[in-house]
Amino acid sequence: MSDAPDLVIDVRGLNKSFGALHAVKDFGIQVARGRICGFLGPNGAGKTTTLRMLCGLLTPDSGEGSVLGFDVMKQAREIKQRVGYMTQKFSLYEDLTIEQNLTFAARVHDLDRRKERVQAALERLGLVERRAQLAGNLSGGWKQRLALAVATLHEPDLLLLDEPTAGVDPEARRTFWDEIHAMSAEGMTVLVSTHYMDEAERCHEIAYIVGGRTLARGTADEVVDASGLITFHAEGPGADRLAAELRTKPGVEMAAPFGTVLHVSGRDRTALEAAIAPYRKPPLEWEETRPTLEDVFIQLIHDLEAEKRRAA
Amino acid sequence: MISLSRTWAVMAKEFIQLTRDRLTYAMILLLPIVQLLLFGYAINDDPRSLPTAVLVQDNGAFSRSILTALDNSGYFEITLQARSQAELDRALARGEVQFAVMIPADFTNRVVRGDRAQILVEADASDPSATSGAVAAIASLPQQALVRELTGPLANRAPGTQPFEVVVQRRYNPEAITAYNIVPGLLGVILSMTLVMMTSLGMARERERGTMESLLATPVRPLEVMVGKLTPYVLVGLTQATVILVMARLLFHVPMSGGWIALGLGLMLFIIGSLALGFLISTVARTQLQAMQMSFFYMLPSILLSGFMFPFRGMPEWAQIIGTAIPVTHFLRVVRGSLLKGVGIENAGPSLFALALFVLVVGTLAMLRYRTTLD
Structure with missing residues (x-):
């Protein structure tokens, strides 16, 4: 501020x-x-x-x-x-x-x-x-x-x-x-x-x-930094179809396909890396990237929904 | 192939939409009920108990009998005992009474002598239909009024002749030409029809098209919006009035006996009042359709209860009270008064005052209703 x-x-x-x-x-x-x-x-x-x-x-x-x-x-x-x-x-x-x-x-x-x-x-x-x-x-x-x-x-x-x-x-x-x-x-x-x-x-x-x-x-950077989010993206045949499967893994807070690229995010680096480890093999290419604003916003809504569920 | 399912789809959708706009459809139901009850009971084209002024200069017994007979006919209600011819004339000119009856000083003597006794009846015939029933009733007055008095020696007066004569003068529209009454009346009806309707759509249109939001986001004030929106229609109203008056003169030969100041003032007040009413409607109506319905709701009593279509005095008292609240009623009095009677501003005073009051009340209401926010 x-x-x-x-x-x-x-x-x-x-x-x-x-x-x-x-x-x-x-x-x-x-x-x-x-x-x-x-x-x-x-x-x-x-x-x-x-x-x-x-x-x-x-x-x-x-x-x-x-x-x-x-x-x-x-x-x-x-x-x-x-x-x-x-x-x-x-x-x-x-x-x-x-x-x-x-x-x-x-x-x-x-x-x-x-x-x-x-x-x-x-x-x-x-x-x-x-x-x-x-x-x-x-x-x-x-x-x-x-x-x-x-x-x-x-x-x-x-x-x-x-x-x-x-x-x-x-x-x-x-x-x-x-x-x-x-x-x-x-x-x-x-x-x-x-x-x-x-x-x-x-x-x-x-x-x-x-x-x-x-x-x-x-600022956009501040918002991304403040989110504490770590994001990997996977590219390769069938990458986008893994979203539903990855979402259920502990440590994965969000998995969303962007075209043929899959974004996987979480805040706990060890848990996230453990979750994607089984998939980190060819033909998929994995790379850590900076989370986008969209990743952060989706994350924020998920957090809010989780909070509401706990309160209910 | 006609598909039942597709037809049903459209039908079901229409029914659902019908229930969404409750106000509109409530009015569709309410309109006929209210109007039917209102006008079914209010309208009477054979008006009775018409206000009558009398000037009795004769002290004889026969005068009293004649007044009683007038009263008994049901058509006349004596509301004024005038003391001079001038007072009698003024009451008629102002429209306070429909009839003025004058019984001359030597009436009783002349009846006794059988010497062409006369009473004079002046009728305000500017609305011929309001007076025709009563004028017909007067015709039988001579035979009946003095039946009880003319006994004994007087019974032997010349048989077959009438004891006295009634002279009826139709004032203001002696030939009972309906157009003389209807055409000036149309001026009021046409003006309110266009002006109220056009302005009532104004704000509703802004709301429907979404321009309201932009307009309200500017610092424009309610009075600025109202004056700005209504002024063009003042010109529309004046143009219409000119066209109607010129045609009334050229095509229908409606007499124009003066009273121009009263007419001009009445016209301005009436135009502004109608526009203010339209603006008030438009601040209430959510959609243009609702605005149309509300204007229509106002138009029917303006036509039926104002004295335009049916004689005002023929209506029961409650309907006259409603009619008094309608500006067309007062405007018609001003227009007929000035065109047919040539009455000056002093005689049109009460009607002009009523119009001014209407402008003030409706204008204030419209300003109070107008919101500068979307709340």
């Missing part, structure tokens, strides 16, 4: 329920200025609810803290003025043109030099020629880039992105992330939820949450 003094997000003990569903439980997070923080976790982990609370769209049932120095419980309006939020589902006006959507955002935020800003955004997007096209007719990748441009037109200090690249092709995703990094370099703080591990690795730091609880926090 760094002791960064300039915290853009600093909240503790946030709770939110919808009827009987306790979506976010005692959630806390600190993000320093200019950082890109990846927000990871399985579906239903409370990521969207948390983002909505941070941008003033939902009022927390309880909790305390500040976003951009404003009280997260009471100053939703002030927060909304300085935050950019991009929803999970495309939520611009499909029956307005690209330019009209940008102009709407500029007016709603009461911006000065509207024409200039809209023009600049169009140029940055490379959509000057297509400014009169309806937003609804854009392809998925372009829609997301337009949504990003709309969400950042008022130059917010904090940008919240809810799975911004879901269903977008790899090239468009890369462009999208280049833009996010460029904005971060200019001092914008970004909190982005995602399911993609390569995107998690593009973040300065990540937070992995399950059921509204933070299970891992830090």
Whole structure:
């Protein structure tokens, strides 16, 4: 944990329920200025609810803290003025043109030099020629880039992105992330939820949450190191089919095929090596590797499930 | 081949979806029940007990008999004893009464002398159907009213002649042309139909399309959203009103006797009130379908209980109370008052006040209902 003094997000003990569903439980997070923080976790982990609370769209049932120095419980309006939020589902006006959507955002935020800003955004997007096209007719990748441009037109200090690249092709995703990094370099703080591990690795730091609880926090390297996980991978004919068999061995906490390669992980090196010893022979080639984030996350969920079983 | 299993699959799915949207389908059931009970009992196109003002200048015994006879006919209810012709005229112009009955000073004497005794009845015929029954009833007044009085020596008055004559004047729409009443009324109905429905879809559409989330994430304030969303429709309403009024004049030759200030004020208040109501509906409705149903739920009483289709005074009191809460009712009074009667702003006052009150109450409710969060 760094002791960064300039915290853009600093909240503790946030709770939110919808009827009987306790979506976010005692959630806390600190993000320093200019950082890109990846927000990871399985579906239903409370990521969207948390983002909505941070941008003033939902009022927390309880909790305390500040976003951009404003009280997260009471100053939703002030927060909304300085935050950019991009929803999970495309939520611009499909029956307005690209330019009209940008102009709407500029007016709603009461911006000065509207024409200039809209023009600049169009140029940055490379959509000057297509400014009169309806937003609804854009392809998925372009829609997301337009949504990003709309969400950042008022130059917010904090940008919240809810799975911004879901269903977008790899090239468009890369462009999208280049833009996010460029904005971060200019001092914008970004909190982005995602399911993609390569995107998690593009973040300065990540937070992995399950059921509204933070299970891992830090840079990608820190999270991997903190897991204490040791991973071997096996390559060769039939390697991927050994997963089910290996999973039952003591010392193997996780075995998962990635294509034709098998990842086997555990925290007890001696037990793990003993478990795979019978298989360490040709034609399989074994090699110790650094665990991936995905290995670590799957491990974290297994731990949580084991803990729940013990508690039950 | 038609597969029973496939048909069943679609059917079962539809039934399940039917039960998901409870509010919509509850309304489908409730709508006919409520409307049937409401309108089945409320509507009466032969209205009785119509408010009547009388000016009695004759102190004779016959005057009292005539008032009793009017009362007994069931069509007239004397609500005002006017003391001057001016008071009588004003009550009729304001629409406080449907009829004004004047019994002149020498009435009893003339009856006794058999000298062309007359009473004068003025009917507010701007809605011909509201008065036709009562006017017909007046025709039999001369034979019956004085049957008991005209005994003894008076019984031998010229046989076959009537003891007195009733002069009926239809005011405001002397030829009883239905279009004069319906066309101005249509102005209110058409305006509320388009304006309430169009705006009621507004927020529901944002919610359905997902744009609500983006909109709420911006610092925009409730009043800004409401004024911004409604202003374009004020123009729509004014355009519609102009078209309807021009056509009313050119095609139906509806008289336009003045009262333009009252009409303009009423029109603005009515348009804003209808839009505010649409906005209120749209903050309640979850989907566009629900918004449509709610607007429809509002439209039927606006047509049936406002005095547009059936005479307002023909309805039982409870239905009149409901009708009084509907802005169309007051707008119709303003429109008919200004076009047909040419009444000024002072006579349209109560209706204009009612419209302003509606705008205030509904606007406030809409603001209270509007949420700046997704909670």
